[in-house]
Amino acid sequence: RALDAAGATCDVVASGGIVTPQDARVFLDLGAVAVQVGSALLHDPTTAARLAAALSTDEVAP
Structure with a gap:
């Protein structure tokens, strides 16, 4: 969200602590x-x- 607010145009790949589908969903959301x-x-x-x-x-709900 901060990147969007700053007008950045880069993709973010989340890494670290992702074990469950809920973990992944939080980052994707x-x-x-x-x-x-x-x-x-x-x-x-x-x-x-x-x-x-x-x-x-x-x-998958967060």
């Missing part, structure tokens, strides 16, 4: 064009698939 998942994949290799499936239904 704030204007990120994508989210990056890292450490969560080390704990559960199915994280990316779960996030993608949940977000594709558009039923």
